[in-house]
Amino acid sequence: MTDNSDWFNAKYSEHVVLSIRIKERIFSTKSKYQKIEVLDSFEFGKVLALDDVINVTERDEFIYHEMLSHVPMFTHPSPGNVLVVGGGDGGVIREITKHSSLKRACLSEIDPEVVGVSEKYFPELSRSLGDPRVDLVFNNAADLIKSNQNIFDIIIVDSTDPIGAGEELFSLDFYKNCFRSLTHRGILCAQSESPFFDPDIVSRLYDIARQVFPIVRMYIAFMPSYVSGIWSFLYCSRHYDPINNFQAVRYNETPLKMNYYNDEIHKSSFALPSFIKKQFDL
Amino acid sequence: MTDNSDWFNAKYSEHVVLSIRIKERIFSTKSKYQKIEVLDSFEFGKVLALDDVINVTERDEFIYHEMLSHVPMFTHPSPGNVLVVGGGDGGVIREITKHSSLKRACLSEIDPEVVGVSEKYFPELSRSLGDPRVDLVFNNAADLIKSNQNIFDIIIVDSTDPIGAGEELFSLDFYKNCFRSLTHRGILCAQSESPFFDPDIVSRLYDIARQVFPIVRMYIAFMPSYVSGIWSFLYCSRHYDPINNFQAVRYNETPLKMNYYNDEIHKSSFALPSFIKKQFDL
Numbered sequence: 001m002t003d004n005s006d007w008f009n010a011k012y013s014e015h016v017v018l019s020i021r022i023k024e025r026i027f028s029t030k031s032k033y034q035k036i037e038v039l040d041s042f043e044f045g046k047v048l049a050l051d052d053v054i055n056v057t058e059r060d061e062f063i064y065h066e067m068l069s070h071v072p073m074f075t076h077p078s079p080g081n082v083l084v085v086g087g088g089d090g091g092v093i094r095e096i097t098k099h100s101s102l103k104r105a106c107l108s109e110i111d112p113e114v115v116g117v118s119e120k121y122f123p124e125l126s127r128s129l130g131d132p133r134v135d136l137v138f139n140n141a142a143d144l145i146k147s148n149q150n151i152f153d154i155i156i157v158d159s160t161d162p163i164g165a166g167e168e169l170f171s172l173d174f175y176k177n178c179f180r181s182l183t184h185r186g187i188l189c190a191q192s193e194s195p196f197f198d199p200d201i202v203s204r205l206y207d208i209a210r211q212v213f214p215i216v217r218m219y220i221a222f223m224p225s226y227v228s229g230i231w232s233f234l235y236c237s238r239h240y241d242p243i244n245n246f247q248a249v250r251y252n253e254t255p256l257k258m259n260y261y262n263d264e265i266h267k268s269s270f271a272l273p274s275f276i277k278k279q280f281d282l
Numbered sequence: 283m284t285d286n287s288d289w290f291n292a293k294y295s296e297h298v299v300l301s302i303r304i305k306e307r308i309f310s311t312k313s314k315y316q317k318i319e320v321l322d323s324f325e326f327g328k329v330l331a332l333d334d335v336i337n338v339t340e341r342d343e344f345i346y347h348e349m350l351s352h353v354p355m356f357t358h359p360s361p362g363n364v365l366v367v368g369g370g371d372g373g374v375i376r377e378i379t380k381h382s383s384l385k386r387a388c389l390s391e392i393d394p395e396v397v398g399v400s401e402k403y404f405p406e407l408s409r410s411l412g413d414p415r416v417d418l419v420f421n422n423a424a425d426l427i428k429s430n431q432n433i434f435d436i437i438i439v440d441s442t443d444p445i446g447a448g449e450e451l452f453s454l455d456f457y458k459n460c461f462r463s464l465t466h467r468g469i470l471c472a473q474s475e476s477p478f479f480d481p482d483i484v485s486r487l488y489d490i491a492r493q494v495f496p497i498v499r500m501y502i503a504f505m506p507s508y509v510s511g512i513w514s515f516l517y518c519s520r521h522y523d524p525i526n527n528f529q530a531v532r533y534n535e536t537p538l539k540m541n542y543y544n545d546e547i548h549k550s551s552f553a554l555p556s557f558i559k560k561q562f563d564l
Contacts, residue, residue, distance in 0.1 A: 007299075009301075013325055014303070014324070015302060015303040015323065015324035015325040016300070016301070016302050016303070016325045016326075017289075017300075017301040018298070018299075018300055018301075019291075019298070019299040019300075019301060020297060020298050021296070021297040021298070041297065042296070042297035043295055043297040043298045044298075060478075062557075063555070196342075196504075196506050197506075220504075222478075222502075222504065222510075222511055222512040222555070223511070224478050224479075224510040224511055224512065228504075228506040228511060229504060229505070229506055229510060229511010229512060230504040230506065230511060258556055259555070259556050259557045260555040260556055260557060261555075261556065262555070262556050262559075264553035264554075265553055265554075265555055265556075267550070267553070268549070268550030268551075268553035269550075271546035271547055271549070271550035272546075272547075273345070273504070273541070273542040273543075273544070273547055274540055274541050274542055274543065274544050274547075275344075275541045275542060277544075
């Protein structure tokens with residue numbers, strides 16, 4: 001930029017950069033797994049950046065976390081036992097603990113420093129990590145699911161991009177093990193990158209999912225701070241259809257405080273633009 | 283940026299800039315109304331920039347033009363006479379001329395140089411401007427509608443942002459005159475900016491529309507090259523409801539070539555995230 005301001009340049013691709021003006025660089029460290037930065041920005045509030053990629057912003061994190069969490073939670077009729085893979089910031093945990101059906105949530109985060117940073121700098125995000133139903137496990141989720149069969153009603157994969165630590169979470173083996181660790185009527189949802197800027201990653205992931213799960217769908221949401229503003233989510237299921245099995249009664253009877261997700265959004269997010277349907281055979 | 287590449291910096295706000303890497307700056311001029319530039323970019327193909335704002339990119343213009351055009355065209359049962367306000371690039375004209383019901387389209391563009399630039403550099407966008415049903419009128423649309431009453435089935439407002447030449451198109455007087463120039467069952471659709479980055483503009487526009495039209499709705503679409511990636515469109519109508527009056531039979535019987543819009547998108551684009559419903563009282 002041309003002035004003397006401090007800007008954080010989030011690289012969308014080799015050719016596109018989103019630059020956000022920074023008030024203050026609050027924290028920076030290099031953990032065993034990744035570079036972790038906390039920045040205070042004018043437009044997006046506080047920002048958590050992992051390896052120079054925007055991971056969470058205070059301004060729009062609710063969109064991502066609500067959509068990744070409530071779509072499966074309001075499709076399964078009684079989600080009691082949930083595994084969250086990644087998501088050490090606590091955003092998914094905050095959303096799923098809003099559901100009274102939840103009995104136990106296991107958060108499997110490989111990098112303890114992400115949890116520490118979130119607890120220190122993002123209290124709004126991490127506030128439910130202390131919920132008595134939540135177990136924090138610092139390990140590689142890919143290992144954890146190998147030794148657990150038929151126990152999770154829902155698995156939520158809140159991974160980083162498929163480079164470095166996140167790569168294993170985009171593999172066929174991982175999806176096979178997830179399938180086995182789900183109950184017979186279990187659901188897996190995962191963030192699945194931008195269908196606009198990362199079509200190759202998206203294609204590969206959906207091809208893998210289709211090899212493993214009988215029901216594979218994509219849903220999408222607006223994410224202003226993420227690449228292209230279009231974010232996709234992978235819905236995989238052993239039994240439940242996300243539209244036909246939407247739990248309307250539970251949704252209406254137990255209003256939860258949400259800012260993006262609602263019953264109409266639940267359904268409409270599965271309506272895909274024609275170019276996405278065509279490109280990914282959906 | 284830090285390398286020697288040429289970048290075009292599209293300012294989203296004082297604090298957010300989308301930078302796209304440029305292969306070549308093809309054309310630049312200053313018309314009576316605005317600065318007009320044509321750039322060739324790596325990620326978005328050719329870009330038309332008006333007053334330093336991205337107006338059209340080859341990569342994603344189909345989204346904006348399809349959504350602005352086909353939502354009203356597939357709600358009105360027989361759209362014969364259509365006024366397009368602005369839109370000198372020809373994108374809306376290309377979409378509405380796909381409909382065989384169309385008898386006459388009037389394109390009212392204030393700046394002849396936009397049409398010339400589009401015809402020269404964006405043949406895919408401007409290719410239907412020569413359709414025999416299309417009249418090009420180089421004038422101020424705000425004046426044109428004052429002298430036309432009860433004649434248009436649909437008015438499509440493809441304006442620039444509400445600064446400079448585009449400002450009058452966001453006024454109460456303009457909406458009152460549009461109302462009068464529509465038939466008794468007429469529909470007006472307008473681009474209505476980003477609900478995420480421009481909430482004040484959006485609020486003001488919807489307040490104006492509600493003073494004039496009995497039916498006022500918002501619909502949204504993903505626009506990767508526009509501010510925030512979320513773009514909103516204003517649907518105003520004297521009679522038809524965009525969901526209940528969707529022309530399913532005509533949609534199914536006359537398949538048109540489209541890349542974003544489809545019957546599911548028509549309906550789902552009116553399902554709004556909770557924060558948008560709340561903020562704009564929708």
